[in-house]
Structures are given as C-alpha cells and as structure tokens.
Amino acid sequence: MNIRFIQATEQDQAYLLSLRQHTMVEHLEREGLFYSAEQHLLRLQQDYSCAHIIWLDHKKVGLLKFSCQEGQLDIKQIQLEPRYQGQGLGRKILQHLLVNTAHKKAVLSVLKHNPALKLYLAMGFKTVGDDQYEFHMQKMSTDLGENIE
Template sequence: MEKLELIKAQESDKDFLFKLRKATMVEHLEKMGIFLSDEEHLSRINFQFDSAYILLKSNQKTGVLKYIETEHLIEILQIQVLPEYQGHGIGKSVIKDLIETAKTSNKNIILKVLKENPARYLYERIGFNTVDEDNYEFHMQLIPNKT
C-alpha cells in the first residue's frame, strides 16, 4: 500500500471535514436515534481541532485522524475515512502507526466507537478490547505491549 501522509488540519480543511463527517457518521448516529444539526457537527469538528490531521493518499484527502497524546495515554478522538476509501486499509494503517508510537512510549490507546458503527470490528481485530460502554458507545482500550 502506498504511504499515507498526515498533515495538520487547517481552517481551510473544515469544509472537507464537515462533508467527511456527514458522509461517515450520520448513518450510524441516526440508526441510534441521534439526529444532529449542522452546528452540532461543526462543534464536533472544532473540538480539539488543533489535534486533527488530514489523511492524504496520493495527495487526495481521504480522511481525518484526531488524537491526543498525554504522558501515559493516546486517545483517538476521531478517525474517519471517506466511504470510497474504506476497506483499503487506511484506517488500519493509521491505527497501527499509533500502536507503534504507543509501544515505544509505553502508553495505552483508548477510543470510543458508536455501537452501530462497524469500525468496532476493525478495532477488535487490531487488538482493542471493550472495557466499558454507555448508552451509545463502546469504550475500547488497547495495551500495546500485550499485543
């Protein structure tokens, strides 16, 4: 697979991020009875925006990765891949790179995934385990040095 590039998201990427979010999240949210306004979607895009990276493959914007790294933890806040690029190993590749970072720095990785989102199965195959849940999401964790 050709190399993916991660570039820091800029203000000019927000239109792309909005379309990406609508294309990847609305279906799963609505299956759960969650109907968000455009303002609510934009609010989610703006949350921790300085931690967002655009995924590029062959100079094409294919998705977003938003994560926070602290002293002991990496938290994936968002990973979204455009539908036409899903199933091409992009999400898996990005997560595996984060796992390598986590291994070298001895950090666990956590994320939350909507219960209706099939990405959950990708996370399980990679080694994430469900450690908690709420009404809408599974809370997952990967302890890299145990995989």
C-alpha cells in the same frame, strides 16, 4: 503506500464538515442521534487542535483526531472518505499511528453499531466500558505485537 497526518487548519473545515456528514450521519441516526448542521460543526471544532488530515500518497482521504499525553494515546475520531472504506486502509492508518507514537495505552470510543467496531476488536482493542451509545476501548502497548500485520 505513504500515509501522513498533517495538522488541520481553518481552511480544512469545509472539507472536514462534508466528510463528517458523509461518514457519520448514518451511524449516528442508527443510534437515534439526529444532529443539525450546526451540531456537526460544533463536534468538528471540538478538540480541533488534535485534528489531522490523513494523506495517502498525495490525496486527502480522511480525518484523524488524536492526542498523546502522559503515555496515553487518545484516538478521538477517525473518518475515511467512503470510497476508501472497506479496503484495509483504516487498519493501516491505525497501525501507523500505534507504531509511531510513544504510549503505554491507546484508548478510543466507537458507536455501538458502527462497523469499525470489528476493526478495533480485530486489532486487539478490548472493551473496558460503555454508555448508552458507545463502547469505550483500550489497547495496551504491550499488546502492540498482536494483530499488527
């Protein structure tokens, strides 16, 4: 299995908008957040310079937005096409990212009722705060050996 992250371009926006709508709407609405198509597009365009298409072998399978600054890996978004969810691919993608970036701490936020929360907890991310809609989580690089395989 060959996982690659390729920088997203403007030509990828239609794919990524469709992906966002197919993967996020139910989770957002469960939290009471109802976004218009324009609001989804604005969210997609936020931090677009950090957006990468996730490739599995020779197929697009999702989006990963991340940045690594001053030793901190900031995982901004991860979205997998529904047909690739629930098969352990999210774990493999995160493992690949964690192992192949130089960081002291990885951080992310997840909607409180998103099933991905279980994955992050199983991978050793710890909840360090929350707001009305999301848990804020982190994993120290010293924890990298935990829960990787």
